[in-house]
Amino acid sequence: MKSQQAWRRGKKMSLTRNEVERVSLLARLQLTEDDLETMTTQLNQIVGYVEQLAQLPTDNIQPMAHGVERFNVFANDERRPSLPCDEALTNAPRRDDDCYLVPAVLGD
Amino acid sequence: MMSDKPYKIVIGLETHVQLLTETKLFCRCQNRFGGPPNTQTCPVCIGLPGTLPVMNRKAFQLSLITAIALNCEVPKFTKWDRKSYYYPDLPKGYQISQYDLPMSQNGWLEISDPQGNFDSKRVGIIRAHLEEDAGKSMHDELAGKADSRIDLNRTGTPLLEIVSCPEMYSSLEAKTYLTELKLLLTYLEVSDCNMQEGSLRVDANINLHVDTPQGKVATPIVEVKNMNSFRAVERALDYEAQRQYSEWQEAGKKLGDVPKQTRGWDDGAQVTRAQRSKEESSDYRYFPDPDLVPVIVEPEEVEQVRQSLGELPAVLRKRLQTDYSIKPYDANVTVNQGPKFAEYFIRLAETSGDPQQASNWMQQEVLRTLNEESWAVDEFPVTPDELSQLLQAVQKGEIDRSRAREVFREMTMQGNSFQQAMQSLGIEQVDQSALLQLCEQLLTEFPQIVADVKAGKQQALGRIIGEAKRRNPNVNPGQFRQPCLDLIEQK
Amino acid sequence: MADLTDYTAVKLLSLLQAGELTSTELTKAYLDRIEACDQKIGSFLRTDPEESLKHAAAMDRRRNAGESPGPLAGLPIALKDNLCTRGQTTTCGSRMLENFKPPYDATVVEKLREAGAIPLGKTNLDEFAMGGSTESSALGETCNPWNTTCIPGGSSGGAATCIASGMSPLSIGSDTGGSIRQPAAFCGVVGLKPTYGRVSRMGLVAFASSLDQIGPLARTAEDAALLLEVIAGHDARDSTSLDQSVPRYRSVLQQPLKGLKLGVVEEHFGEGLDAEVESAVRESIRVYQELGAKITSVSLPHSEYAIATYYVIAPCEASSNLARYDGVHYGYRTDENILHATLKQQRSGLSATDDEQALNNLDSPLVRLYRQTRAEGFGAEVKRRIMLGTYALSAGYYEAYYLKALKVRRLIRQDYDEAFREVDLVIGPVTPTPAFPRGSKIDDPLAMYLGDLYTVSANLAGVPAISIPCGFSNAGLPIGLQLQGPPLSEDRLLQAAHWFQKETAWHQRRPALN
């Protein structure tokens, strides 16, 4: 029932440019004005198509996260070698002797 | 103690506990605090492309044990979800956690205060779930560095997040809850609970219920972070309650009027400070992690774990009172010192046959020595069986208490056995005939005392006893007294 | 001796084993072929002839020493460039990973090395395997060998074209919504998507984790069986890997088809199906009838929802899987000097206009680092899917999109279960049309997505499916036939494909490349 309501809400309100901009921050993508324009059009097209799922009644259907369902897969608590520091950092875009470097995380 | 304020404090606690596993939650890197930066990582915990998580069996087991000990329901089906946010110490861009179907829920932890500042109560546990830790971002603010350094050693460490109901009504209750929780975790051996090393971390949600002419009003909830000791928790909550009350008096904001605020405890300044957070950061986009499969726990397994839990603090406290007739306060102190201390006590009580004396010794001499020497219980050099011999000697009156303390000191400091300590202090049992001989001699030397005692002045005996001890330090007054009286009788 | 690059892998293996051919000769022949043709096709992003020949020589030495160096010993193989290869660049066709060198081999690569296969190089793909035309690769163009103005299909475009043009006897692809089967169909080769969990995903750079599956591409079903036998099997490093023994696929192939029950999927012959494709597929069904199969009609009633379901689940998982590409620990990072300068300029611009709100909302250097890195590192299709998935998972939409799609997914799986109670395998087309001209759908993502109509269901349901060449259009473009079976029926699928190839000669045609 709840999902049906959310659905109708989504359907009435197509994705606005502002919303696309909000999503682009969530997704950590910097979009240009042109990108935003195209993205808004294309996402609306796709979301519009996808909305047909709402037609299907699925109230008593269990969600299926995998095509082949398995349970209780564990590994034993046994140590394996880690990477040497230098090898761990080998692909780092910027680093010092033993750490990855990024612009200050303060105030974020 | 609460009634003197025009408001009630309401506190809920979120505790993150690092589990004592050999390896991390989803990879087999070592799970240990304090290695040089980025030496305990692998492609999986760095989140390199193509790598996949596989869940640590032990971590799940430890979580299950804890959940059951916290009286939680363990649903048959549980799964793991991704919690998405960007932070440089979170290499995958999401944390693997549990969202709508946690591994346990609806439990409780009983807390009480021996001083009676609040009635003992059950604090509800909303849920306890298993998730991975993030790494560490380091920023040298003072050096004015423009960069932060990232160490991923801690990334992927197994954490049990335990969320309480907002059912604690003073900072003391909150502190007691944490103490009891830590004790339970220690008894279960699921965590070392070292707050300094971050293996136990606490966030508090706190607000006030203020009495107004219009009835009770709830103020906005504030989350307090960065508390690095139980003492800090207590102080931060006291501070925050006062701050919220003044803010209420000034601004009058109610719950729901403003978004939830996060504040950090500044231990140096002893204040909480607002932390900046962008609104969008709370959209975590949880969804089931497709790289992991769900876990099914059968009720029989839960029962099995329950049976194998061993004796938990609450039960042990009661048992110490019934089996060994010690007072609730003493039972509390003994159990709160941790399982090894309690175990030591039980052994000492059993072998000495005198639980009350054992309890006294534990709480006075043993505890003091542990504190003075900064020893853990298992570093204490005297075994309960050795200590028991000392206690028995005291009990039989073979040595007095002050002598016994000397022996105890000798045993702990020199690592001597009871017999060795006695010998090295030159304490010998004075045999009966020597004792009688000394007594006879003294009575002859002090006829006035014999007369006094005969006249009913028993205290006159003290002088004889003092003199006996002066001539032979090994004489035990308790042992000396009766034969002396008997001899006087015969005069 | 005829051109070596014309032989099947099985034939080449027997020549190697009989000592009539060395791995060095064979590898050289393929490297020469690549040298001659790949400029025109663009199958490979990278080859390392020296390295390949070194491995080949080692294999020859071991064989000469009397060792039996593994079931694929000495056979060259091409790897899709989303499979991690230790110490060698693994790009996923993305600028983001242009210089990324994983410190490990994918499980599949490990198994291939152990089996003695000789890696020839890494093949081109749609960026992060997202696409059906290989046009979204940031690092190279790949053409259809049958008509170089057409797309080769995708995302395993390089993996299919290198087989079709004789540049490798075997190759490995990955299939999330048809990415093995569709390019196989467009290029006239065999491509198998195994049951979800049959082949370990460890070391396959994830696109949509619950749908991704690695599989073989080859000229014949028998070659595909040879390869699947090596790469399939349980892997403790992949929690979703199936703990089931691997059949001897090649020996199962030889058993006759007698009594095989084939179900024709009604829904796969509806609107949108190209007439030439339809007639080739119908003709193939007749072939099976002649081979003794029993043909009935079956329904997969929720087929019409498959694309919508897929284009919710796949982008959602992708948006999360690709969050790790943020320029912090590995991969591309934007120029920080430019970044700081730009931010400074924007800040002073906003201060000048007194726009306090905008100033407050201005990204911190770290957030801008993420956003700019990802804007520059990803191409348009990847960004589109990240946006779509982020939107669908964001607060207030999860139930309507992701959760709903997971429920429909179960309905789709139940359709299969129902069908497989009646028949052994289902049969139909792989794609609605043959390969289309390059650039024709690049600005119309939805049209591109609709091309996955017949392939995505197998991924959603986790069932295995195979694409086999079954004809050509009048324009000379290959057409593919799809067989799908219940979980772990790869043996059956390969057997059915093998007998079809014994009856037909479509797989023997070669594109004219010179």
Ligand SMILES: [Mg+2]
């Ligand atoms: Mg948490």
Ligand SMILES: [Zn+2]
């Ligand atoms: Zn690791």
